[in-house]
Every structure is written in C-alpha cells, then in structure tokens.
Amino acid sequence: MSGRLKNSWKKIFYVSLATGIVLTGILMAISGCKKAAGKTYTVGIVNPNLGDKLITQGFLEGMQKHGYLEGKNITYIASENPQTMDADIITMVARKVDLIFTVTTPATRAAQKVSEGTKIPIVFAMYDPVESRVVKSLLDHGRNITGIKIRGSTPIALEWLLKIVPNIKQIYVPVAFDTKAAEQSIKDVKDFISGKNIKLIISEVNTAEELKASLSSIPRGVDAIFIPHSIIVLSNMKTVIESAVKMKLPVVSAGHAQFKEGVVVSYGEDQLRTGSQASRLADSILKGTPPANLPVETADFFLGINLKTAQAIGLTVPNDILQQADHIVR
Structure with a gap:
C-alpha cells in the first residue's frame, strides 16, 4: 500500500473517531436534558408574616418563569401559621424536600435549626442574616444556605420623610419585638435620629388588640408614625393607616410594598422583586449549584408615595420628590 493511501486511511479513521466522540457527547447531553426535564421537585415555603405575602407570590411567579410548573414538575408545601411553623418544617425535612424557601428571620432560623445535619438547601428573604447569625458574611457564608438581605433602607426612608415633613420633632413607633428584625429595625431608627432634635416614642405591643389600643392613645405632639419590621404591625397595616388618617399623621415605612396599603412614604424592597430574586437563587441550586457558591444578595430598594x-x-x-418616586398611588 502506498504512503499516500495509508495517509488517506488514517485520515478517514481519525475523522470517524472524532465524529463518533462528538455524536456520543451529543446523545449523552440529550439524555441528560431529558433526565433533568423529567425530574420533579418538592419545595417547602415558610412565611409566617401576612405582611410579606407578596414575597411568596414573587417567588412562585419567578419559579414558574424558570420552568417550574406546579402539578407537573414541582410540588410546594406551604407554612403560613406561626403557631405551627416548627412542626411544618419538621414535616418538610422528614419528607426530604429539595429546598426550603423562608421569609422572615424566625422562619429562617427555625428552618436552619431543624434541617441541621441534612443536605436540604435553604434560600431566605430576611432582614439581616449576618447580624442574626444565620450566615458568617454575605460573601463567605460557607453553609448550605443563601438568600436575600432586606436591611438597609430605614435611614433613607426617614430622610425622605424629613424632606416631606421637615419640622418633625416626635416619631411614634409601634413595635412587637417578635423577631430579630424588629430589634434591628428600631436600632436603625435610633442610629438615624442620633444627633438630631427628634424624639422617638416606642410603644411595645404584642397582639393586634394591643396595637389597636396603642394607636388610639398616641400622645399629643407626635408628628409621624414609623413602621418597623415587626410581624404584628405589618400584619395589621389597615388598623395603623385608619388610625393615622384619623389623627392626620403621615406614616413612613422601610418596606416598599406598604405604600399600596396607605403608607405616605415607603422606601424599601419591592416584595415581588425580592421573591423573584430569591427564585433565581433557588433555580440555580436545584440545577446543581451549591448554596455556598451563591453569595447572599441585597434587595433592590424603591421609593413609593x-x-x-x-x-x-x-x-x-x-x-x-414625586418626580423621583418609583411608584405613586394617586
């Protein structure tokens, strides 16, 4: 056989081999896609705060956009009652859910405690995961958990209030210290008014009835009401707004969604967007990315009037100020 003929056969052999390898890779990829597409997931959702219900809605809508269709390739187990939250999480862990999405500090800490020792990943939306010791830091948390930090909007929310009502001397704050977020929220307000000629009047309430009674006895001289990150207060915004309107007092909140409920000035996260942001992290985890590789993100903040x-x-x-607002209710 001549050298030219031998070289021709060699070329044919190598081309065939390369083609076979490529085809094998394509077939394996297709097979893998079919497996991924055929997988079904179970996700637990823990949100004991009615005031944060739009975060859950944003998460569900975001998951749908990522291709997770309830009843087809995903099943959700929801927990919304604070009284049964721990038991609900125990059930989720026992069922070996693929992921738990938590809203609020108490929900996140409970899920972290119950799932300890398992490989169940957690995605959260909470006030401050670092100060609450849920993670070590935003970038290097090194655990089976990640999510969205909501803290950071309180000082700017109060700045907006002072631009609209510049002569404020007293701010009334109804609060239930039912979460770490409530404590951190009050600290943010105190830090802001430090050095300013503004008095903070804190009224501690532990039930909806106590909140109503407190609002009906707001002392004279109060110029505005601030809404902290407190479950009792956020779950009873209708009561707060009705009292504020009756007393002709502006209400300011560091939670963006509250402007729709009657808060005059709100600067904070858009709950639907926060939920959607969390769904992107959940999608990455379900597709195989370890939570430790996904840094904790901070929610985007918006001004609502x-x-x-x-x-x-x-x-x-x-x-x-109206020209700078992201959303206005007229």
Missing part, C-alpha cells in the same frame, strides 16, 4: 393618603391628611408632597 401614596398621594391619596397624603391628601386625606392634608399633606403636600413636593413635585421634585
């Missing part, structure tokens, strides 16, 4: 409530209490919001 409720002109309807402002008009009801006789408050004028300057046009330059």
Whole structure:
C-alpha cells in the first residue's frame, strides 16, 4: 500500500473517531436534558408574616418563569401559621424536600435549626442574616444556605420623610419585638435620629388588640408614625393607616410594598422583586449549584408615595420628590 493511501486511511479513521466522540457527547447531553426535564421537585415555603405575602407570590411567579410548573414538575408545601411553623418544617425535612424557601428571620432560623445535619438547601428573604447569625458574611457564608438581605433602607426612608415633613420633632413607633428584625429595625431608627432634635416614642405591643389600643392613645405632639419590621404591625397595616388618617399623621415605612396599603412614604424592597430574586437563587441550586457558591444578595430598594393618603391628611408632597418616586398611588 502506498504512503499516500495509508495517509488517506488514517485520515478517514481519525475523522470517524472524532465524529463518533462528538455524536456520543451529543446523545449523552440529550439524555441528560431529558433526565433533568423529567425530574420533579418538592419545595417547602415558610412565611409566617401576612405582611410579606407578596414575597411568596414573587417567588412562585419567578419559579414558574424558570420552568417550574406546579402539578407537573414541582410540588410546594406551604407554612403560613406561626403557631405551627416548627412542626411544618419538621414535616418538610422528614419528607426530604429539595429546598426550603423562608421569609422572615424566625422562619429562617427555625428552618436552619431543624434541617441541621441534612443536605436540604435553604434560600431566605430576611432582614439581616449576618447580624442574626444565620450566615458568617454575605460573601463567605460557607453553609448550605443563601438568600436575600432586606436591611438597609430605614435611614433613607426617614430622610425622605424629613424632606416631606421637615419640622418633625416626635416619631411614634409601634413595635412587637417578635423577631430579630424588629430589634434591628428600631436600632436603625435610633442610629438615624442620633444627633438630631427628634424624639422617638416606642410603644411595645404584642397582639393586634394591643396595637389597636396603642394607636388610639398616641400622645399629643407626635408628628409621624414609623413602621418597623415587626410581624404584628405589618400584619395589621389597615388598623395603623385608619388610625393615622384619623389623627392626620403621615406614616413612613422601610418596606416598599406598604405604600399600596396607605403608607405616605415607603422606601424599601419591592416584595415581588425580592421573591423573584430569591427564585433565581433557588433555580440555580436545584440545577446543581451549591448554596455556598451563591453569595447572599441585597434587595433592590424603591421609593413609593401614596398621594391619596397624603391628601386625606392634608399633606403636600413636593413635585421634585414625586418626580423621583418609583411608584405613586394617586
């Protein structure tokens, strides 16, 4: 056989071999895609705060956009009652769910405690995971957990309030210290007014009835009401707004969604977007990325103004502030 003929056969052999390898890789990839597409997941959702229900909604909508269809390739187990939260999480862990999504500090800490020793990943949306000792740091948490930090908007929310009502001397804060977030929220307010001629009046309430009674006896001289990250307060916003309107007091919140409920000035996370942001992390984890490789993210903050409530209490919001608002209720 001539050298030219031998070289030709060698070329044919190597080309065939390379083609076979490529085809094998393609077939394996297709097979893997079919396996991934055919997998079904079970995800637990723990949110004991009615005031944060839009976070859950944003998470579910986000998961659907990522291709997770309830009843087809994903099943959700929901827990919304604070009284049964621990038992619900125990059930989720016993069922070996693929992931737990938690909203609020208590829910996250409970899920972390119950799932300890398992490989069940947790994605959270909570006030401050570092100060609450859920993670070591935002970048290097080194655990089977990651999520969205919500803390950071309180000082700017209060700045917006002072721009609209510059002569504030007293701020009333109803709060139930039912979570670490409530404590941290009050600390943020105290840090902000430090050095300013503003008095903080804190009214501790532990039930909806106590909140209602407290609001009906707000002392004279109060210029505004601040809404902290407190489950009892956030779950009873209708009561707060009704009292505030009756007393002609502006309400400010560091939770963005509250402007829709009547809060005059809100600066904070958009709950739907926070939930969607968390769904992206959950999708990455379900596709195989370890939570430890996904740094904790901070929620995006937005300014909301409720002109309807402002008009009801006789408050004028300057046009330059309205032009900077992300959302306005007229």
